[in-house]
Amino acid sequence: MGSVWRLLPLIMLTGVLPWSVIADEPIFPRARGERCVEPVGVMRRAHFEFLNHQGQQTVERGIRIGRHSLAGCVGCHAARDQNADWVPVSAPGQFCDSCHSYAAVRIDCFSCHRAVPEADRAMGN
Amino acid sequence: MAAGDTSTLPRRELLGRASALAGLVVSFAPGMRLIDLAAAKPDGEAASAEVRWGMLVDTTRCVSGCDACVNACATEHGLEMTDRPEIDAQWIRKVDLIDEDSGKEISLPVMCQHCEDAPCVAVCPTGASFRREDGIVLVNQHTCIGCRYCMMACPYKARSFIHINLTGQRTHSPRGKGTVESCTFCVHRVDRDREPACVEACTAAGHQALLFGDLSDNEGELAQRLGEVQTQQLRSDLGTNPGVHYHGL
Numbered sequence: 001m002g003s004v005w006r007l008l009p010l011i012m013l014t015g016v017l018p019w020s021v022i023a024d025e026p027i028f029p030r031a032r033g034e035r036c037v038e039p040v041g042v043m044r045r046a047h048f049e050f051l052n053h054q055g056q057q058t059v060e061r062g063i064r065i066g067r068h069s070l071a072g073c074v075g076c077h078a079a080r081d082q083n084a085d086w087v088p089v090s091a092p093g094q095f096c097d098s099c100h101s102y103a104a105v106r107i108d109c110f111s112c113h114r115a116v117p118e119a120d121r122a123m124g125n
Numbered sequence: 126m127a128a129g130d131t132s133t134l135p136r137r138e139l140l141g142r143a144s145a146l147a148g149l150v151v152s153f154a155p156g157m158r159l160i161d162l163a164a165a166k167p168d169g170e171a172a173s174a175e176v177r178w179g180m181l182v183d184t185t186r187c188v189s190g191c192d193a194c195v196n197a198c199a200t201e202h203g204l205e206m207t208d209r210p211e212i213d214a215q216w217i218r219k220v221d222l223i224d225e226d227s228g229k230e231i232s233l234p235v236m237c238q239h240c241e242d243a244p245c246v247a248v249c250p251t252g253a254s255f256r257r258e259d260g261i262v263l264v265n266q267h268t269c270i271g272c273r274y275c276m277m278a279c280p281y282k283a284r285s286f287i288h289i290n291l292t293g294q295r296t297h298s299p300r301g302k303g304t305v306e307s308c309t310f311c312v313h314r315v316d317r318d319r320e321p322a323c324v325e326a327c328t329a330a331g332h333q334a335l336l337f338g339d340l341s342d343n344e345g346e347l348a349q350r351l352g353e354v355q356t357q358q359l360r361s362d363l364g365t366n367p368g369v370h371y372h373g374l
Contacts, residue, residue, distance in 0.1 A: 015283050032339040044182040055267065056267075059263070060255070060257070060265065061172055061257075061258075062166070062171060062172035062257060062259070062316045063169060063170065063171055064168045064169075064313075064316050064317065065168045065169040066169075070272075071296050072295075110300030111290070112266055112291075112294065112300055113294065113296075113299045114293075114295065114299070118295065118296040
């Protein structure tokens with residue numbers, strides 16, 4: 001919070017406390033795809049509803065199309081380490097973990113689901 | 126589901142052509158058909174009660190000592206064996222039987238029998254153990270609490286419990302500690318018009334002891350074959366009406 005004092009004149013002028021000053025925003029590796037299947041704001045708020053809905057459709061009814069698959073998320077958001085090995089999206093500092101640690105919400109997906117892409121992506125999930 | 130004479134055409138393409146043709150013949154208007162086509166469902170459609178997936182195990186072709194189906198299952202679903210065999214997952218196992226009177230020996234695979242009246246579904250307190258519209262019995266591991274009533278109820282000992290934390294699961298086959306699991310008839314393949322991995326492996330091994338298909342499709346290879354040979358369901362006295370039938374028991 002020390003930087004708040006340095007920015008004090010700016011804050012007094014604008015009346016706005018920059019978000020990044022209040023707390024460090026989660027930082028995570030860039031996604032590989034061109035764009036997300038939904039606008040970022042929608043995803044931030046509703047990603048679990050999408051995942052939950054599509055998961056139910058898949059498990060209970062066998063509907064395997066739809067763009068809200070967990071495998072899809074992992075496919076774009078998993079990063080590689082310096083040895084070019086995949087890093088799980090749930091590993092510290094990675095896509096899922098960075099926000100979930102920040103928000104203190106435990107993720108339970110990856111105790112069962114694969115957290116890195118698989119060569120045979122055609123099967124989907 | 127066997128390729129037969131049509132092996133030069135991918136099955137999906139063949140079905141696509143066949144259904145397009147049939148659609149021309151019997152349709153009045155878009156979406157209206159006189160006869161429902163006995164084709165596998167497109168990816169985007171829900172599993173339908175028009176279909177009942179089943180299997181015929183021909184024990185006269187099954188070879189003692191061959192475990193191609195078991196290995197294929199393990200590879201397909203990422204079932205890794207540990208140094209504690211008592212906790213290893215068994216979705217499909219090979220059983221050798223000897224008739225003490227005649228000395229006749231038979232070998233057969235036993236997996237989830239995908240019962241119509243499934244005891245595992247009846248006892249599940251959360252509804253996690255369920256039967257899909259098309260007859261495939263599954264565990265929804267999102268709602269499974271790991272109580273294992275289904276394992277006690279199953280007359281075929283077809284289910285396994287995951288005792289340890291797992292890593293390296295396959296994308297299409299999520300599995301995790303504290304839940305029950307069993308043969309899914311490779312539902313991820315079936316939904317995409319492919320055979321279960323065990324069936325594919327048995328055919329590839331040259332035995333052709335496993336035939337997968339739609340029990341409700343009277344014209345289909347499975348139903349035809351069931352009409353030709355004498356078959357039995359395991360523990361048919363229990364009235365569970367399994368989807369898996371055995372020949373030569």
